[in-house]
Amino acid sequence: STCLLETNNKPCEKSGPLNVTKITEHGKKVRKNWTSSWTVLQGSQLIFAKSQAVATSWFGSHQSKTEFSVDLKGATVEKASKDKSSKKHVLEVKTQRGTELLIQSDSDSIINEWFKALTEAINIHAWE
Ligand code: I3S
DSSP: OOOOOEETTEEOOEEEEEEEEEEEETTEEOOOOOEEEEEEEETTEEEEESSHHHHHHHHHSOSTTEEEEEEOTTOEEEEOOGGGOSSSSEEEEEOTTSOEEEEEOSOHHHHHHHHHHHHHHHHHTTTO
């Protein structure tokens, strides 16, 4: 994998730049706000930071630079249907807590890698 960061003896499975927006928070629809985020998959946590540099400093010390993170336990991931976004290569992640995210890359292969990694993480952590 492409992940170079590690903390608390927990390796991170995958990281890279993705475009992300929430579409629902606590079960309520929110206005889309697409931003490019450095995205890190670590165990059951999917973490979004403003940039790789910020993510690195986040891993080095404090957590305040994290934009937000979601827990993938009990989540689902699927390829987003066309009505969710006009963009190409979009995944929809729904968490158990009622947050729905869209994540997107201009690269089909990158989004397919994330789809695999997220599906695996969701399956591995399903029963925790
Ligand atoms: O699902 P929507 O409402 O068509 O999403 C688009 C809008 O949120 C738009 O912003 P404003 O309506 O707040 O100006 C965004 O700029 C677009 O990127 C959204 O659509 P896409 O299809 O890019 O996800």
